[in-house]
Amino acid sequence: MGRSPFQVLIFPYLHKSDEILFAIFQRGKEGYWQGIAGGGEDTETPLQAAQRESWEEAGISSECKFVSLDSLTTMPVEHVVGGFLWGEDKYVIPEYSFGVELQERHLQLSHEHSQYNWVNYDAASKMLKWDSNKNAIWELNKRITKDSDKNWALN
Template identity: 55%
Template structure:
């Protein structure tokens, strides 16, 4: 059963001193976004994020997720098309993560027709949803500060949301 929340995961990689972000083009609606999907059953947002990353890019559990503070509310009708969780549930939360894919090759699922690696500015322009842009802004600020401090590669593992 579909859980009443969404996850968003933004893949990134370090290329020398440049941070690049992968954006994915949806096969059905033809717009650019991060990895996105809903929770299933009793999954936590972290578990759902790991599963969605695997389903949409083939990355395994070993990928390093960075939990973001960005959480947004989405209208249920925009996510699942109906009041799936009852007439009193109008919005669900979307939890955001980054995923370091510097050492991995991404393999697209049938959900997406294209993937491109872009700089922050281009990703910000191309992403369709405000929630994706807000999470991207936060991730970029965090990674930029970590790089300035020399902490890139030392991200703490995620425990729970």
């Protein structure tokens, strides 16, 4: 499969009564906390890549309710793939953010992560390393709390 020039970031969440919990993942070797993250492949759309990455990294079915977020950042290609994979003029690639609503806490970790934790927004925002993750989880938390009566899922 060919690597597409974009990244995806996904935060699984549980919304039960007045409690909202987010799953965050500890990166195996590096030890920092983040959402599920990965790159697009071949002709995948960002949503398709988010669904595939969620399955590969946490065992989350594509049948779950995925939410597209407005949060968007760009990332240096050298930090993502180590070099100028898409040509000398492609310096940064976009990272699209998603939430995915789950009904249970159990996740199946891939080798990329050493553990995961279900935490509230305040704890997640303190634990996450990357600003893009903090921004995306802020937006997701606001959408859930502000728009809980609206249907804004993609599937």
